[in-house]
Amino acid sequence: MRPETLTLECLPSPVGQVLLVTDADGAVRALDFADFEDRMRRLLARHAPGAGLVEGTADAKARAAVAAYFAGDARAFDGVPVKTAGTEFQEAVWAALRAIPPGETRSYGQLAAAVGRPRAVRAAGLANGQNPVAVLNPCHRVIGANGTLTGYAGGLERKQWLLAHEGATAVDVGAVRKAS
Template identity: 75%
Template sequence: MRNVQPEPETLTLDRIATPVGEVLLVTDKDGAVRALDFSDYEARMMRLLGRHAPDAQLVSGRAPEPVRKAVEAYFAGDAKALDGVIVKTNGTAFQKSVWAALRAIPAGETRSYGQLAAAVGSPKAVRATGLANGQNPIAVIVPCHRVIGANGTLTGYAGGLERKKWLLEHEGAAV
């Protein structure tokens, strides 16, 4: 009896122009988004994607039209266009709970790291929540940009603070 290895997963990498730079959109065969980041942070995205889908093969191509249209609609002004997009990540149970809590923050609103920690049932785990936020492989759709400092300041964002400010203003948040 031969030991048959499963075929490596194939993921598709699409590139979409936006008002704040080209985004890299990675989808799987079912159309779920596996990663999204700005092209100037491609190395970071590839590093995170490697953790979430270590055996995957990445091929250039076009994302499924509904996903692509949702991303384009978001950047064209429909702040809720990404709400129904299906995402799929690997990660710890805690990371997944943080990422789910991020998706529950409505467009146009922000939360502090403390509020996010409380939302996942770990109010004392502010630092761990921040670390999970930073390991999010799906920018914008899993809206880590909606998390700000306790005093209301814009804090670190992997895509850069100017881009974070643009995204929040684009969604109608008071910045």
């Protein structure tokens, strides 16, 4: 069996270049910001071991969803296929992320409770940080229990922008604070 080949395309966005990786079936395998390409490649190596990565034109549906999302359609990723290979717990956390509606936020505790493990707050946070498809699995919608914008691999300013872009009202997106 030949190793899988994935396609990487760099796309523009209002908050920096986006790296989109899709497979031959059109599933999104990775989505991250270009200034975090090393992180994206590390996560991709875990989720698609042995896969080759070639620059080219990503799947048309995925490309259109990225463009539509950044143009203002917060639901543009609904129905876009995603393929990851996390642990059972990670996959549950990522599914819970996709269940958070645009414009809403959840705390890490609420995220842990959503997957039936209310005491696994730290584990939910770690799974959130290992998400290989940023924005699509909207890890930016998870905030600190006290309402602070914490822990976003793409940077807190980007998290703030994404939440404001989606019309989040449950958090003061004008106040980016680091958790102490």
